[in-house]
Each structure stands twice: as structure tokens, then as C-alpha cells.
Amino acid sequence: MLDGRYQSVLEAGNRAVFTSELEHFTKAMGFDNFSAMTVVDHSLGRSDFINVDNCPSGFRAATDSPQLAQRDPVMQHCKRQSVPIVWDQQTYVRSNAAELWEAQARFGYRTGIALALHLPEGRHFVLGMERSAALPSNTTELTRLVADLQLFAVHAADSALRVLLPPDQQIDRPHLTPRELEALRWTMDGKTAWEVGTILSISERTAVLHLSNAMRKLNCNNKHQAVLKAMRLGLIR
Known part of the structure; x- marks a missing residue:
């Protein structure tokens, strides 16, 4: 049997339940906020973005713009790679984007873990957990957090594609006896x-x-x- 945390998100039947399961897992992992994004690439360079998160009031208005995303080292890492990234202030400083960290730090986004799953048929799932407290300094404990997020993301991605995408973008369901x-x-x-x-x-x-x-x-x-x-x-x- 699957761990209950993964079983629950895999069985989410709609967007509200899916969002609730993401938030429950985030809190259980010791984080304050989560952000999940499902991306579907189409021809001619067009993509659809579906976001689910529990961001505090005002966060999106202060940080959400294409220009900032192009400079955000965490988003750029997830765009190009599938390995998780553990980030903090120094991640932004090294990328000459310290002001981006300062803008989000005001809302409690001081450190976190993020990863992207790049799936077949031009589909992508990005999941991040953020908090204001420092991440564990113990390597074993931090590795465990990353591994748990990776496994959870696999199950969450399956549900995201099922409950968030419109019917015309759903994968056909085969008939089993x-x-x-x-x-x-x-x-x-x-x-x-x-x-x-x-x-x-x-x-x-x-x-x-x-x-x-x-x-x-x-x-x-x-x-x-x-x-x-x-x-x-x-x-x-």
C-alpha cells in the first residue's frame, strides 16, 4: 500500500481537494507555503499555465511577472532541469538577483525546495515548498525532505494532470475488463x-x-x- 500522504493526493477528485492535499503535505513537512504549476506546451511556442498555491495576500502582486521569472534562479533551474534545488538568500545573491529574494522574503519566502517534472507530450509539473525558518543543517535530514518532496511530486503531478487540465487536454482512458x-x-x-x-x-x-x-x-x-x-x-x- 502507498503511504497515506501519497495515496490521498493521488486520489484527489477535484481542484479543491487537490489543493487541500498539497497544503496538508506542506504543513506536515514543516513548511509554510507551497506553489504548484502545471504547464502544457502547444505548437508555435504557446503554453498554458495553471497555478495552485496558498500564497499570502499581496505576494502575487509583488512578485509575479514574466520579467522577474526570467531572472529568478529557482524558476530558471526548474525550467531546465529535473533535479531538485534547495535555495536560500545566497542562491539569489549568486545570480545577481538579491532584490528578488528581498521582495519575497517580506512574505516569509526565505528558503525552500523546488523541483520540476518534465513529462511526455509537452507537459510539466513544478512544485515548491517555502518557509521563513532556515532549512535543517543536518545533511541526512535535508536529504530526507528532498526525497519526500520528490516522491510526493510524482503522485501530485498525476493528479494535477487529471483534475486541473480541461477535458480536451486529458489523456484518453483505455477500457479495461x-x-x-x-x-x-x-x-x-x-x-x-x-x-x-x-x-x-x-x-x-x-x-x-x-x-x-x-x-x-x-x-x-x-x-x-x-x-x-x-x-x-x-x-x-
Whole structure:
């Protein structure tokens, strides 16, 4: 079974629930604010941006502009790379953008962690957590925070694409048979093919066949990817 934090955001059914799950995770991680952005690239260089955050009043008006984003070292890092960035005042000073840090620091954005997932079909998901208190000086503790954010972002990205994008930009949902869905549900609970067969009163070979068919229809290389994709598409819960 997935950790409850990741399971909850993966099962978010609408924007309000999705936003609530992001905020709950942010607070549990010891941060004050979060910002999430889903980007869909189109032809001719046009992109759609969908933002979800819990920014304090006045923050957007003071910091949100294309010109500032082009100079923001955190945004530029996320635009080009998939590895997380741990940032603080010195990150901005080194990029000759100290005034940008000062502008956001007034709202409590003094340090944080951010990352971007660059997905197929011109889709991107950027997630950051920010706070006013310094990040842990202990390397092990900081690494744990980064790893937790990375894993959470993978699940949050799946939900963002499902609940935030308009219908015409949604990924088509393949048709799976009831048996294939049952096999995936039990696999989600950690059952082996032999156990799935026993539960469904079918042979292990037949259980493997159902899982293989589900993987093929979902265009996945293994059963774990198939489970995650089926959950993202809302085929199983």
C-alpha cells in the first residue's frame, strides 16, 4: 500500500481537494507555503499555465511577472532541469538577483525546495515548498525532505494532470475488463500474481494474463507502473 500522504493526493477528485492535499503535505513537512504549476506546451511556442498555491495576500502582486521569472534562479533551474534545488538568500545573491529574494522574503519566502517534472507530450509539473525558518543543517535530514518532496511530486503531478487540465487536454482512458481492474486493485495492495489468482478463484497463469493485458492497454512496462497509471486515470481507487 502507498503511504497515506501519497495515496490521498493521488486520489484527489477535484481542484479543491487537490489543493487541500498539497497544503496538508506542506504543513506536515514543516513548511509554510507551497506553489504548484502545471504547464502544457502547444505548437508555435504557446503554453498554458495553471497555478495552485496558498500564497499570502499581496505576494502575487509583488512578485509575479514574466520579467522577474526570467531572472529568478529557482524558476530558471526548474525550467531546465529535473533535479531538485534547495535555495536560500545566497542562491539569489549568486545570480545577481538579491532584490528578488528581498521582495519575497517580506512574505516569509526565505528558503525552500523546488523541483520540476518534465513529462511526455509537452507537459510539466513544478512544485515548491517555502518557509521563513532556515532549512535543517543536518545533511541526512535535508536529504530526507528532498526525497519526500520528490516522491510526493510524482503522485501530485498525476493528479494535477487529471483534475486541473480541461477535458480536451486529458489523456484518453483505455477500457479495461472487470477482471483486469480487479487484478490491478489487488496488485495495488501488494498481492503477488499467485495471491491474486487465489483471491479471484483463477489460476496464477490467468492472473498474470489479466495483468499483462492491463499493462499492454495502459502502455506500461511493469505492473507497478500500470497500477499507478490506472489510479491516475481514475480506473481504480
